[in-house]
Amino acid sequence: xxxxxxxxxxxxxxxxxxxxxxxxxxxxxxxxxxxxxxxxxxxxxxxxxxxxxxxxxxxxxxxxxxxxxxxxxxxxxxxxxxxxxxxxxxxxxxxxxxxxxxxxxxxxxxxxxxxxxxxxxxxxxxxxxxxxxxxxxxxxxxxxxxxxxxxxxxxxxxxxxxxxxxxxxxxxxxxxxxxxxxxxxxxxxxxxxxxxxxxxxxxxxxxxxxxxxxxxxxxxxxxxxxxxxxxxxxxxxxxxxxxxxxxxxxxxxxxxxxxxxxxxxxxxxxxxxxxxxxxxxxxxxxxxxxxxxxxxxxxxxxxxxxxxxxxxxxxxxxxxxxxxxxxxxxxxxxxxxxxxxxxxxxxxxxxxxxxxxxxxxxxxxxxxxxxxxxxxxxxxxxxxxxxxxxxxxxxxxxxxxxxxxxxxxxxxxxxxxxxxxxxxxxxxxxxxxxxxxxxxxxxxxxxxxxxxxxxxxxxxxxxxxxxxxxxxxxxxxxxxxxxxxxxxxxxxxxxxxxxxxxxxxxxxxxxxxxxxxxxxxxxxxxxxxxxxxxxxxxxxxxxxxxxxxxxxxxxxxxxxx
Numbered sequence: 001x002x003x004x005x006x007x008x009x010x011x012x013x014x015x016x017x018x019x020x021x022x023x024x025x026x027x028x029x030x031x032x033x034x035x036x037x038x039x040x041x042x043x044x045x046x047x048x049x050x051x052x053x054x055x056x057x058x059x060x061x062x063x064x065x066x067x068x069x070x071x072x073x074x075x076x077x078x079x080x081x082x083x084x085x086x087x088x089x090x091x092x093x094x095x096x097x098x099x100x101x102x103x104x105x106x107x108x109x110x111x112x113x114x115x116x117x118x119x120x121x122x123x124x125x126x127x128x129x130x131x132x133x134x135x136x137x138x139x140x141x142x143x144x145x146x147x148x149x150x151x152x153x154x155x156x157x158x159x160x161x162x163x164x165x166x167x168x169x170x171x172x173x174x175x176x177x178x179x180x181x182x183x184x185x186x187x188x189x190x191x192x193x194x195x196x197x198x199x200x201x202x203x204x205x206x207x208x209x210x211x212x213x214x215x216x217x218x219x220x221x222x223x224x225x226x227x228x229x230x231x232x233x234x235x236x237x238x239x240x241x242x243x244x245x246x247x248x249x250x251x252x253x254x255x256x257x258x259x260x261x262x263x264x265x266x267x268x269x270x271x272x273x274x275x276x277x278x279x280x281x282x283x284x285x286x287x288x289x290x291x292x293x294x295x296x297x298x299x300x301x302x303x304x305x306x307x308x309x310x311x312x313x314x315x316x317x318x319x320x321x322x323x324x325x326x327x328x329x330x331x332x333x334x335x336x337x338x339x340x341x342x343x344x345x346x347x348x349x350x351x352x353x354x355x356x357x358x359x360x361x362x363x364x365x366x367x368x369x370x371x372x373x374x375x376x377x378x379x380x381x382x383x384x385x386x387x388x389x390x391x392x393x394x395x396x397x398x399x400x401x402x403x404x405x406x407x408x409x410x411x412x413x414x415x416x417x418x419x420x421x422x423x424x425x426x427x428x429x430x431x432x433x434x435x436x437x438x439x440x441x442x443x444x445x446x447x448x449x450x451x452x453x454x455x456x457x458x459x460x461x462x463x464x465x466x467x468x469x470x471x472x473x474x475x476x477x478x479x480x481x482x483x484x485x486x487x488x489x490x491x492x493x494x495x496x497x498x499x500x501x502x503x504x505x506x507x508x509x510x511x512x513x514x515x516x517x518x519x520x521x522x523x524x525x526x527x528x529x530x531x532x533x534x535x536x537x538x539x540x541x542x543x544x545x546x547x548x549x550x551x552x553x554x555x556x557x558x559x560x561x
Contacts, residue, residue, distance in 0.1 A: 041138050043153075043167045044088075044146045051092040052154060063456040064097050070453035071097035076431045076440045079223060080459060082447070084230035087144045091151020091246075099155040101223050101243035106157055109173070112217035137175060140274045140301065142282065144233070148246050149174070156244065174247050175275045178303035190363065191262045192409050193309045193340045194371055194389070195318035196381040200336035208311040208318060208420040209386035210260040211435060212240070212249050213413050221415040226429050226440075228447050234285035236448050240416045240429055247277025248284050249415075254444060255288040256313025256422035262340050264305040264322070265358035273301040273325065280308060289314040297321050298328060309340045313422035322346045337375055341368040361543035363406040370396050371409060383419050383428060384466060390417045390435050391469050395539055402508025403480045406541035410435060412480065428466060436477075439466035479504045483511065490514050502531070509538035513549060520552060529556035 063072035193210035239251030329346030395401035417435035431437030441464035498515035516531035
């Protein structure tokens with residue numbers, strides 16, 4: 001009798017567990033079906049797709065035209081693009097002119113993602129995560145931007161269909177900056193920008209300088225494009241970009257309004273909004289002064305927290321529009337210069353506990369102080385002095401903090417650096433590598449006065465070129481290249497002489513952290529502990545990294561017992 005009751009009890013328990021399991025599996029399947037269904041994004045409806053039949057004309061090995069539009073590679077190493085017209089047609093032309101670069105850029109981007117996430121199953125999961133996260137993305141993007149992106153998508157590669165359609169992928173890449181800096185806690189984005197005017201500039205005119213330290217692997221930054229747009233609506237403008245990307249990280253319009261973006265500390269977003277770069281694009285295309293830029297930024301809900309440094313020839317000054325998913329602020333220094341790293345400065349957002357922690361526990365506050373120090377040291381600013389500041393590799397008071405330190409203004413990872421003189425409609429763009437190559441000058445009025453490209457010729461103003469940094473010819477730069485190669489080998493799991501790595505960059509804390517991690521992985525705990533302790537004697541970029549080093553020292557001691 002008791003055995004029967006026990007068997008009956010077990011059957012009830014197993015039945016309950018079975019129903020629970022079935023319910024759980026059903027829930028998971030339903031969730032997957034839902035995520036897959038909401039991940040799909042329909043392209044905009046285009047009544048006239050005749051532009052898809054247009055063909056580019058090749059002028060020579062590195063230049064093409066299509067109507068008045070053109071694309072070429074400069075002898076500086078920079079690519080140059082001019083497009084005009086309606087959004088969809090503009091996008092189609094952009095794609096056709098740069099088709100090889102559109103495909104190559106996606107190859108570089110996905111290769112870097114595979115390095116970061118080598119698991120195929122996790123990559124598939126990430127696809128659906130991003131799809132779910134961006135499920136309402138298209139609802140937050142202007143029709144004009146969607147049509148242009150759709151036009152470009154016809155020139156994208158078909159081999160990434162497993163990620164999504166061409167349109168879905170290109171659209172989602174416009175949110176990569178936002179998702180990356182939220183999920184990676186800004187590991188991908190740590191920029192510096194500043195401006196001077198009135199008596200802080202030698203000629204009293206506004207000068208803006210910025211480093212765009214957006215790193216998605218070395219190859220991603222090889223094919224920079226200086227793009228010139230004559231849109232059907234809004235102002236003519238230029239921006240520094242990469243193939244397939246229509247958002248703005250750095251740009252100036254025909255009215256002498258400039259926009260550059262700097263990431264700030266963000267919580268992980270819970271749903272789609274307008275990507276930062278497309279907010280910046282709208283400002284550049286439709287604003288002529290700081291007030292109009294503020295009004296445009298105010299209309300948009302954003303994924304993440306961002307600072308928009310806006311320079312204005314009309315106002316002859318700059319201000320920072322600070323925006324989070326919930327709030328908005330403006331920082332007007334009420335003086336003759338402005339500085340911006342990766343924390344807020346406004347009366348509202350600048351005083352939050354999260355922002356103060358961001359300023360004090362990351363590299364942002366230190367870099368901000370170094371930037372302010374250099375501006376004061378160098379006196380009335382010029383374009384050359386602006387470039388010198390953007391190239392500065394040292395810490396406070398000129399201390400050697402190692403090559404590549406995030407606390408330095410020049411972290412030797414920049415996708416690009418730019419300098420603007422808005423009243424003169426002049427912009428200087430850095431050639432590779434980083435901000436160390438020549439700064440090539442473009443005059444917006446001259447470029448937009450061109451009537452197509454009849455023959456392939458240089459369009460930059462060679463009389464205004466700023467020479468490459470002499471650091472490129474130094475023994476220290478050669479040591480840095482050696483360090484970078486050894487660092488990448490360590491990160492790729494290869495066998496490395498870590499003594500050679502630290503010797504190539506002896507003042508850089510991260511060289512010793514990498515060496516410590518390498519030795520710890522190979523169970524050489526005494527050696528690892530020594531490297532970690534040396535790292536603590538150097539200038540460490542963030543509080544989190546310092547805590548990691550201290551925790552590893554404790555682990556080494558425990559392993560040696």
